[in-house]
Amino acid sequence: MAQIIESIPNISEGRRPEVIEACVDQIRTTPGCTLLNYSSDESHNRTVITYIGDAKGVEEASVKLVKKAAELIDLTQHTGEHPRMGAVDVMPFLAIKDCTTEDCVELSKVVGARIAEEAGVPVFLYEYSATRPERQNLVKIRKGQFEGMAEKVQEPDWEPDFGGRKIHPTAGVMAVGARPPLxxxxxxxxxxxxxxxxxxxxxxxxxxxxxxxxxxxxxxxxxxxxxxxxxxxxxxxxxxxxxxxxxxxxxxxxxxxxxxxxxxxxxxxxxxxxxxxxxxxxxxxxxxxxxxxxxxxxxxxx
Amino acid sequence: MAQIIESIPNISEGRRPEVIEACVDQIRTTPGCTLLNYSSDESHNRTVITYIGDAKGVEEASVKLVKKAAELIDLTQHTGEHPRMGAVDVMPFLAIKDCTTEDCVELSKVVGARIAEEAGVPVFLYEYSATRPERQNLVKIRKGQFEGMAEKVQEPDWEPDFGGRKIHPTAGVMAVGARPPLxxxxxxxxxxxxxxxxxxxxxxxxxxxxxxxxxxxxxxxxxxxxxxxxxxxxxxxxxxxxxxxxxxxxxxxxxxxxxxxxxxxxxxxxxxxxxxxxxxxxxxxxxxxxxxxxxxxxxxxx
Missing domain, CATH: 3.30.70.670 (Formiminotransferase, C-terminal subdomain)
Structure with a gap:
């Protein structure tokens, strides 16, 4: 593998193994993409998934993951310690080898547009991909959480970058962007x-x-x-x-x-x-x- | 590169750049093997060379190195602070990736046999490759140094593992073996x-x-x-x-x-x-x- 981009999405499910496995399977079954790790926290009710691949492999796996998570995770029923706004809460892209931050920004825009189109989940671009300074910080985007998001996206400054001002009824909204390793x-x-x-x-x-x-x-x-x-x-x-x-x-x-x-x-x-x-x-x-x-x-x- | 074995031979030359370069060139010119580093000490009159590769690449480079060193380094003329018994004094093999200690033991035996055959330098197997407990420790093998080695190899317990009881007149004897990274x-x-x-x-x-x-x-x-x-x-x-x-x-x-x-x-x-x-x-x-x-x-x- 020459070019390596890493993605580490957080999904809002850390308790139901069958849901977690169904989501992780989207990564496992995508060519050009390798699942590295996933780790669930029951009290956060959240799972961190890590995978690497070239831009095309990571793009496909990422879009498939959001579609599956939006189908299986219902934020109206979700409780957990960790703040969250979507079935997939956040999806960062990191430049690991033979690619630049700009490549990851570009990838985040392609993936963000596809997620809005194919999964019906509005997307905020964050960190290096942010289209305005207050969107660099995930915490500011997520403020109000899932429960406050339908209202927040109506505010003049908070129209999502993709998908318009209507949140997904059960999968909410999410953040996608390029960021340094964390x-x-x-x-x-x-x-x-x-x-x-x-x-x-x-x-x-x-x-x-x-x-x-x-x-x-x-x-x-x-x-x-x-x-x-x-x-x-x-x-x-x-x-x-x-x-x-x-x-x-x-x-x-x-x-x-x-x-x-x-x-x-x-x-x-x-x-x-x-x-x-x-x-x-x-x-x-x-x-x-x-x-x-x-x-x-x-x-x-x- | 899938499998990675590292070798870190010490050659008994740390003063004449043209000899050192001629030896290091044996590594540089061998496919399947990458030179990482070499470092000479004038007062020890000794150079440490580090290279990595798959078993085949390391085997070729290692045998070529000993042949060249035996041709250019004359232990009858050698002075230096560090104890030594051969033109190449010691040649360890370390398992770094996708290989086992056993693979390195196997490699040491293949390389040892080839060195005796192709360079005329008798070889003691040491560390993990040792054929008897007292040969695990390099210090015990090297005791007596080059000057005492012609006599030592006549002793019942000190016949080399490869090459018989006749030391190379100018390149002496050497130790080859698998050891853990140090x-x-x-x-x-x-x-x-x-x-x-x-x-x-x-x-x-x-x-x-x-x-x-x-x-x-x-x-x-x-x-x-x-x-x-x-x-x-x-x-x-x-x-x-x-x-x-x-x-x-x-x-x-x-x-x-x-x-x-x-x-x-x-x-x-x-x-x-x-x-x-x-x-x-x-x-x-x-x-x-x-x-x-x-x-x-x-x-x-x-």
């Missing part, structure tokens, strides 16, 4: 007081004056196996080179001390570029003058 | 008392009852730029999956406390497989249930 990173706390996680999230996130390129929320999580409840700081690292994982981790630990709380463990959801992890190894192992590009063996093979 | 890792201390580094090295190394797969020595180092002196624990990690970098690092830090000494920084020398670093990131970031093979993006592209 690391989804959760830190679990040894407390069931969600307010601690919310307070820490507020301190560390860029929006409220914290670290650049960090989006964070506090969640109440129930362990699927043990039923034990705990609070979680759930983070999207939108640029792990600007703000590395270790910095976020150490800041969360430091802030947690105020409450006598510690981090019991962390999770990386889905895929993570090796550099995001190697940068943190360098910090903790105190490695001096390490040259990532020449000293990591795999960089010579890729 | 990480060269140094930890610098904020003391100029080399005894502290020696004491710590003794505690952590396998030979003296420390951690498995750790070789360690204490050195007196003088910074080339500032002239400042400090003690260093210099480590060869012979299996970074069995004994990860973080464990060595934390143990060195813990033992250093006895002397009121701290680690000021560490160094990774040469190439390092990403897994050696990712494993330590997992530990320090407390990542749970991380699946290296499926969650590190690059593993899907390699």
């Amino acid at each position: 690391v989804a990173y959760n830190l679990n706390l040894n407390t069931d007081d969600v307010q601690v996680a919310k307070d820490i999230a507020k301190i560390i996130r860029e929006k409220d004056g914290g670290l650049k390129c960090v989006k964070a929320m506090g969640f109440d999580i129930e362990d699927e196996v043990t039923g034990k409840k705990y609070a979680q700081v759930s983070i999207n690292m939108t640029n792990y080179e600007q703000t590395p994982l270790y910095r976020v981790t150490e800041l969360v630990k430091a802030e947690a001390k105020r409450y006598g709380v510690v981090v019991t463990g962390t999770e990386i959801i889905g895929l993570c570029p090796m550099k995001a992890l190697v940068d943190s190894a360098e910090y903790y192992l105190q490695i001096k003058d390490f040259d990532f590009h020449t000293q990591v063996l795999e960089n010579h093979i890729l | 990480v060269a890792y140094n930890l610098n201390l904020n003391t100029d008392d080399v005894q502290v580094a020696k004491d710590i090295a003794k505690i952590i190394r396998e030979k003296d009852g420390g951690l498995k797969c750790v070789k360690a020595m204490g050195f007196d180092i003088e910074d080339e730029v500032t002239g400042k002196k400090y003690a260093q624990v210099s480590i060869n990690m012979t299996n970074y999956e069995q004994t990860p970098l973080y464990r060595v690092t934390e143990l060195v830090k813990a033992e250093a406390k006895r002397y009121g000494v701290v680690v000021t920084g560490t160094e990774i020398i040469g190439l390092c497989p990403m897994k050696a670093l990712v494993d330590s990131a997992e530990y320090y970031l407390q990542i749970k249930d991380f699946d290296f093979h499926t969650q590190v993006l690059e593993n899907h592209i390699l």
Whole structure:
């Protein structure tokens, strides 16, 4: 495979295996596209799917996925911790190899137009594909969630980029766009007081004056196996080179001390570029003058 | 490239550029094999060459390299700090991708037989390829060096695995074998008392009852730029999956406390497989249930 584009859509279903499998099957059965990973969260009621391919393969798989999700997922019946506005909530495209961000912007427009046409789901272009500055940020687009979306798209500034001002009755609306690689990173706390996680999230996130390129929320999580409840700081690292994982981790630990709380463990959801992890190894192992590009063996093979 | 085997032979020439280039050219001109790196040390009078390829490409390049080195390097004229027994001293094969240690053992036997036949250099199989326990360790095979080798191979236990009991008059003998990737890792201390580094090295190394797969020595180092002196624990990690970098690092830090000494920084020398670093990131970031093979993006592209 020469050109590699990655897509990591989030679908609003994390509980019914048969629905999740039917959606994932759309990726599995598309030539030119390879399913890498999928991971469901019951309390978020959400599944992250990761696949790669060339532009044509990713286009086909992405459109098929939205059609299937719109058929099987009914947002009027959906509950879950994570904010959402559509059966497929968000569908980013990332340039991984032998392609540019512009190629991904172009792909997002082709896919967005086809989704509106073929699945009847209106599409907002976001991040690098955004047609106006306030649409770069997914959180701003999603504000009001599925329940408020029928009304929101009537507002002068919020007509979707494709599909017009009428939301899909059960599948809502969605965001499609090119963006840089992102690391989804959760830190679990040894407390069931969600307010601690919310307070820490507020301190560390860029929006409220914290670290650049960090989006964070506090969640109440129930362990699927043990039923034990705990609070979680759930983070999207939108640029792990600007703000590395270790910095976020150490800041969360430091802030947690105020409450006598510690981090019991962390999770990386889905895929993570090796550099995001190697940068943190360098910090903790105190490695001096390490040259990532020449000293990591795999960089010579890729 | 599907299957990837890496070889990192050491040749006994680090001073004459024309000889080094002639040897390295054997790798450059072999199809199915890619030269990654070569690095010469004048005081050791030795050059480390790194290349990768499929079994067939690495086999061809490796045999060609030994033939050329045996033609141009004369051990009867060789001086240098590093112990050596042959024009090519040692030639390890490492399984990097889509191959097993057994494949590398098999390759080492094919290459060893060809070297004896085509270059007239007797070969000891070492590490995973060793045909008896005392031949696993390169240091034991090399004991006596080039100067003592003609006599050593007459001893009952020291007939080479290929090529018989007659060393090459100028190119000596060599070791060929499969081994796991090795990480060269140094930890610098904020003391100029080399005894502290020696004491710590003794505690952590396998030979003296420390951690498995750790070789360690204490050195007196003088910074080339500032002239400042400090003690260093210099480590060869012979299996970074069995004994990860973080464990060595934390143990060195813990033992250093006895002397009121701290680690000021560490160094990774040469190439390092990403897994050696990712494993330590997992530990320090407390990542749970991380699946290296499926969650590190690059593993899907390699």
